[in-house]
Amino acid sequence: MSEQLLDELEAINSIYGDNTLVPDSSSSSSSSSPSTQTYILTLPDGVTTSTLRLQFPPGYPDTEPPIVLGTHSTGSTAKRGSAARDLALFRDAVGEVYEPGQVCLFDAIEQVKELIAAVAEAEKEDDHQDEEEDDEKRISSYDEPHHDVIPGDATGLGLGPEPPWTLSVPLIELKSTFIARCAPVSSPQQAAQYLQHLLASDKRVRAATHNITAWRIRGPNGTSFQDCDDDGETAAGGRLLHLMQLMDLWDTMVVVTRWYGGQKLGPRRFALINGAARDAFVRAGLVEEDKEGGGKKKKK
Known part of the structure; x- marks a missing residue:
């Protein structure tokens, strides 16, 4: 694991709270490469109940962005369709903010928070x-x-x-x-x-x-x-x-x-x-x- 990734993990959990980004223990034995890490990201500040599975390839952040594998079920009562929405938004955000050599999770999380908040605001209009x-x-x-x-x-x-x-x-x-x-x-x-x-x-x-x-x-x-x-x-x-x-x-x-x-x-x-x-x-x-x-x- 690169020092940049270690620093990013520590920073994300410091900013948004412990356990925001944690290793996915279920993937440790099935990972195709010992240098590939899979983590569970819980989007912060109550903007959503979705959690996402992220994979950090060996080349991250120098040559490859993190891979958003999918949603991670936690048994929560999320609104139907919200997990798929959050997954698509986060994938788009990673694609937009990633630059080779630069860690990108903080920028991706902040962009997704803004987009989800905008969606929530739009939903308030449905009573008109x-x-x-x-x-x-x-x-x-x-x-x-x-x-x-x-x-x-x-x-x-x-x-x-x-x-x-x-x-x-x-x-x-x-x-x-x-x-x-x-x-x-x-x-x-x-x-x-x-x-x-x-x-x-x-x-x-x-x-x-x-x-x-x-x-x-x-x-x-x-x-x-x-x-x-x-x-x-x-x-x-x-x-x-x-x-x-x-x-x-x-x-x-x-x-x-x-x-x-x-x-x-x-x-x-x-x-x-x-x-x-x-x-x-x-x-x-x-x-x-x-x-x-x-x-x-x-x-x-």
Whole structure:
């Protein structure tokens, strides 16, 4: 066991309490390698009742991240589906925060705590049935495929002309609805103005649960600007910006609107947010469908 791993074990148990991270005695005799250690992690501070089985390969932390093997049953009365949710969140967190040569458990635990807290907060909204029904009525007007750009009603508010939005098709899952819109922009100020115009001119968007934004702009003299905003949907803005980086999109902004449907989606919501954004980029002609492979490629 490396000194870095020993120090990390001591630090995690010092910060979050004894027995937060302990050896998995059941795996000691079956481990395929004497230099591979398996531990049980109890996520701290009462954010969840789930415990996870982690395996530290010989190369950790220099060349390999810890492997999240699965959940560890403790006989607790966890809410159905919460263990699978926490497992997926922690795997995502480890993948995001790990850097070769650096221990990563503290950062992964803190990120998962924030995500689980956000999910718990979202669950509190499920008693607003009347609001959900109103949202469904408002959303229905977006279902017509020819409405790529919706005219605004901000006349007289001094917000300038209607931004040239291109809309995605609505994505609906467990009553939550996601719609993305993108537009060309040439400065951060213009991106902020477009978002302000959207919120001022469209009450359906203004009343939505989240409006997640990201933009990337090439400025003069080799400068560049990029930024994002979660609008309460923890980590969603950063993932949206990362998508734009992967697709090499510039001088463009995207807004993904979510109306919460009363049922938690867990990590699945990130795939829906990015999926809606991709569809808007395709419809705007920024990227084109790769029909044979089922993916998308940047338009030349």
